[in-house]
Amino acid sequence: MGLDQGRRSIGARRNPDSADAILDAAEAVLVEAGYSGFSIEAVARRARAGKPTIYRWWPSKAALLFDVYQRLKRVDHPDTGNLEDDLVGFLKSLFSHWRETSSGSTFRSLIAEAQSDATVAAVLAEYTKGRHAHTGQMIERAKARGEVAADIDSTLVADLVASFAWTHLLTNRLDEDETTLRKAVGYLLKGIAADDAGSVGAAAVRRRRRRVIARTTR
Amino acid sequence: MGLDQGRRSIGARRNPDSADAILDAAEAVLVEAGYSGFSIEAVARRARAGKPTIYRWWPSKAALLFDVYQRLKRVDHPDTGNLEDDLVGFLKSLFSHWRETSSGSTFRSLIAEAQSDATVAAVLAEYTKGRHAHTGQMIERAKARGEVAADIDSTLVADLVASFAWTHLLTNRLDEDETTLRKAVGYLLKGIAADDAGSVGAAAVRRRRRRVIARTTR
DNA sequence: CGCACGAAACGGACCGTTTCGTTTCGCCGA
DNA sequence: TCGGCGAAACGAAACGGTCCGTTTCGTGCG
Known part of the structure; x- marks a missing residue:
């Protein structure tokens, strides 16, 4: 549809x-x-x-x-073997794509348009639901690695990440530096981490992480 | 201005x-x-x-x-002595206010308008900056109580909470049930908790919490 | 012939502004 | 204290302009 x-x-x-x-x-x-x-x-x-x-x-x-x-969309959903890097990489990729192509203004306009047209709102909702699935997969992968607690609602986490991105788009703050991105992702990640993956273990995980060629989704 | x-x-x-x-x-x-x-x-x-x-x-x-x-604005910034309750209460109050008055549609329209008018965007930015300060104070209070780690960027946390609220407004999901709200806030809170306030201590804190009359800001 | 095309024009809505004549209100002098 | 005068804010109407979504036309191509 x-x-x-x-x-x-x-x-x-x-x-x-x-x-x-x-x-x-x-x-x-x-x-x-x-x-x-x-x-x-x-x-x-x-x-x-x-x-x-x-x-x-x-x-x-x-x-x-x-x-x-x-026609413009092309965003990385990286798979580095480490969720923090995945999420920060995803956000960096998304932000720079929004910033450097007309895709950012276009999406902003779509969101604005959805505020006065219920049809647009419905289509946008379905579309973002599909997008969230990709982010959700990143979290599920982390869950499988034991990085994230098993009872975490990955859809909700994906929603939180997307909220962050949307708000930055809508308030013209796509130039956020990586430090802030990493800090924000870090807060969230620590909140959903598996209990046995404390701050000490996290460093080990990071050292162990595989560098995988980023997957580009259409 | x-x-x-x-x-x-x-x-x-x-x-x-x-x-x-x-x-x-x-x-x-x-x-x-x-x-x-x-x-x-x-x-x-x-x-x-x-x-x-x-x-x-x-x-x-x-x-x-x-x-x-x-003219419509009237949202609680509760002070219960427990950050989770403060934040959930704030969000519940905000969502129901947005839902049950014309204030929600108005704010949605303002955000939409800001996407095509830089002046509106600027004013909205300044306004939300002021709003964030209130949320930030809730976090600072929790920091003073030792509930939240001292090195946490309370502005950034307030930003994350606001992002969550904005997105729910813009995507017409103000009917989110308290469970989901509490879960989302919970993830974030665990991520910024002071190290000595583990999941065990949290229950104790909650038992200890003061019920304070909610402050209503104009 | 059938169909997609560009161009032009349609009535209608709303923009932001200007021009009316009227009403309201503050001030001031008697 | 009271009456009147002038300034200012008012409602109504109309302006030229842009854009809406649609209709009508003539053209060109398969």
């Missing part, structure tokens, strides 16, 4: 060039004019496309934003 | 009835039509007021929202 459900799919022969031009233009407008300047008319002007063409394929502004975001 | 800085202040004799009617109308419109239906024209119609009257006193939609919010 998605925001673009309204698109005609039977017998449609959409012009791919046109669609790309529109997505390119949407991205450009968002970067140059910001969310407040992001209108279908502006995108159409920029893409030298007609408004009906946009409306034919994207039922709403949010659907267009969503496609722009998904 | 505020969003309403533009108001005339010298020799102004604003009609208080009119101002109240406008704030009442703004609140009503927000509740009945939601953020997407919240327009200056709609508020003016509802208040049987002229648009210029609104623009005379509030330079922007956000300034009006901000005044509506501040």
Whole structure:
């Protein structure tokens, strides 16, 4: 299910060039004019496309934003064998991706849009649920290694991590330095650590950690 | 400093009835039509007021929202002598206040508005900084009691708690049950606990806790 | 022919501002 | 103390402008 459900799919022969031009233009407008300047008319002007063409394929502004975001999305969910490094790495990757591509503004706009459109809110909720699953897996892996207590609610922990990320995005604090990130993750991690993995053992775990090639999710 | 800085202040004799009617109308419109239906024209119609009257006193939609919010704001920062209860109580109070008054929709709208208006973002940032101070004091009190480790960054912890609250507001999850709240707070708390206040000692602390009349901040 | 396209124009909503004529209120002089 | 005058805030209406989402047109391509 998605925001673009309204698109005609039977017998449609959409012009791919046109669609790309529109997505390119949407991205450009968002970067140059910001969310407040992001209108279908502006995108159409920029893409030298007609408004009906946009409306034919994207039922709403949010659907267009969503496609722009998904075209850009590329975030690491590292697997280093150590949860702290995994989480800090994930957040660093996410923040820099949000900062350095138009993906940050796009996602901010989507969240803002969701505040006035229940449909967008629903799609965004489902989407983030899927995202949380990836983070949850990082925590489950740590649980399997005995790094994290077995009775920990990994969904809730993933939610806490995501909350941290969202708030930093929304309040324009994506430039947070690694020290602060590590401190925040550290507080949380100590709170969910397995009882036999005290602060002494943690150093041992870190020494033991495998360096695994980061997995990149689409 | 505020969003309403533009108001005339010298020799102004604003009609208080009119101002109240406008704030009442703004609140009503927000509740009945939601953020997407919240327009200056709609508020003016509802208040049987002229648009210029609104623009005379509030330079922007956000300034009006901000005044509506501040008129409603009333959240407990409890002091029970136990940080977990303080934080859970604070969150419960905040969530129910957001849920049961128009204050939640108003704050959501403000956050959304901040995504497209840098001025609003700045004011909101300063406002939340002030709010965080209250939460920070709860943590500092716990630090003084020896409940929390001395080297903990209470600002960062307050930030984490606020992130949790914001995200729940923005994703329409203000109905979170106390168990989940307590679990989330618990994870964080164990992470920042003083070393000599292990999970065994925590129960003792809880038994020892003072029940203090909750302080209500404006 | 069928269909997607760009362009143009539609009615409608809201923006922020300007121009009206009216009402309210503070001040000041009688 | 009281009456009146002027300033200021008011509601209503209308302005030009932008954007909405839709409709209509002529064009071009398969």
